[in-house]
Amino acid sequence: MSLSIAHLGPAGTYAEQAAIAYADWYANLTQQPIPILCPCPSIAQALQSTAAGDTKLSVSPVENSIEGSVSVTLDTVWQLEMLQIRQALVLSIEHVLIAKAQQLQSIQAVYSHPQALGQCQTWLKHNLPQATLVPASSTTEALNYVDEDGSIAAISSERAAQLYQLPVIQRSIQDHPDNCTRFWIVSQKETPYPVTAPEGSPVYTSLAFSLPANVPGALLQPLKIFNDRHINLSRIESRPSKRSLGEYVFFVDAEADLNTSFFQSALDELTSHTEVLKVFGSYPLVQVVGTVGP
Numbered sequence: 001m002s003l004s005i006a007h008l009g010p011a012g013t014y015a016e017q018a019a020i021a022y023a024d025w026y027a028n029l030t031q032q033p034i035p036i037l038c039p040c041p042s043i044a045q046a047l048q049s050t051a052a053g054d055t056k057l058s059v060s061p062v063e064n065s066i067e068g069s070v071s072v073t074l075d076t077v078w079q080l081e082m083l084q085i086r087q088a089l090v091l092s093i094e095h096v097l098i099a100k101a102q103q104l105q106s107i108q109a110v111y112s113h114p115q116a117l118g119q120c121q122t123w124l125k126h127n128l129p130q131a132t133l134v135p136a137s138s139t140t141e142a143l144n145y146v147d148e149d150g151s152i153a154a155i156s157s158e159r160a161a162q163l164y165q166l167p168v169i170q171r172s173i174q175d176h177p178d179n180c181t182r183f184w185i186v187s188q189k190e191t192p193y194p195v196t197a198p199e200g201s202p203v204y205t206s207l208a209f210s211l212p213a214n215v216p217g218a219l220l221q222p223l224k225i226f227n228d229r230h231i232n233l234s235r236i237e238s239r240p241s242k243r244s245l246g247e248y249v250f251f252v253d254a255e256a257d258l259n260t261s262f263f264q265s266a267l268d269e270l271t272s273h274t275e276v277l278k279v280f281g282s283y284p285l286v287q288v289v290g291t292v293g294p
């Protein structure tokens, strides 16, 4: 039976592009049938479908080079303790403006996923100051609002414009040319993962913790544990604990492999300086992305 992969849908999203690129890479490496893609209405629902066992893997955006973290992915992985990150991949993102307008001045509203609106905010401010920005559940869902008279536009990909045969009025509207999003490939902890990363792929460990007390220096202790071992932290991000105002969960990506005594000793020490500590997995960042056609 083919592997099933959940992702934010409908067809045409960047999450689907990442899932297609991963599925091709996976089938090529394992000589297994190409995985089946399962579009979901939200990022949280994609992760929940894997947690519930309805899909084997999910592909979720976690961080963008312009907009930063995708909070819903962090919050959901923190909540669903049965999940484990198995791999990361990076997709290059080029946004296009889709509208039936003849000129930009006719556009009164722009719909897109909040990540895409954020990644294009400077371009939008300079080129469409009159337009209202409206969040949609995905860049593809935004295309439903593109109207015949050209007053409503959507930000999506060139690939989505081709899939749904809609006109592109402006290309490459992201605020920086090298716009990239990192995605996590996630499974249940007990699901065997048959893929071995190519030699030399960098390995990361993602974890998160809350602190035992909201006092000066409380964060310093956990950070010192990594510093003492010269473990580089490629990301540290705080999210509200949702329990009380001013209380946070810290999400950390460490450039180190969990399966070393070196990192295990850091975790042992970390346990005594944190309240709740969750390790989401140790995984390689693999260059899997080619060009995905429509």
Ligand SMILES: O=C(O)C(=O)Cc1ccccc1
Binding pocket: 008, 012, 013, 014, 015, 016, 061, 064, 093, 113, 115, 116, 137, 138, 139, 140, 181
């Ligand atoms: O809405 C999409 O297409 C997504 O996959 C979410 C998203 C949006 C913008 C950049 C990366 C991911």
